[in-house]
Amino acid sequence: MSTMNISLPDALKSFVDDQVSQRGCSTSSEYVRELIRKDQDRQHLRGLLLAGAESAPTAPVGGSYFESLRARVRKAQG
Numbered sequence: 541m542s543t544m545n546i547s548l549p550d551a552l553k554s555f556v557d558d559q560v561s562q563r564g565c566s567t568s569s570e571y572v573r574e575l576i577r578k579d580q581d582r583q584h585l586r587g588l589l590l591a592g593a594e595s596a597p598t599a600p601v602g603g604s605y606f607e608s609l610r611a612r613v614r615k616a617q618g
Contacts, residue, residue, distance in 0.1 A: 546572075556568050556572075
């Protein structure tokens with residue numbers, strides 16, 4: 541694992557320390573890694589949404605399509 545040092549103003553350092561305590565993180569590094577992972581997920585989702593918006597339209601879908609999606613989600617969660 542690589543190391544990265546960052547400088548924060550006192551107010552931001554205090555905020556990070558509070559978040560570490562409130563979120564149950566063991567260190568500020570763990571908190572920052574969590575933020576970076578969430579940002580990666582957000583960027584990935586944005587890319588998927590943009591790709592979908594740029595894709596060619598397809599035929600309309602019905603209720604059975606959405607029910608099959610719900611079933612897939614339930615299966616993945618369980």
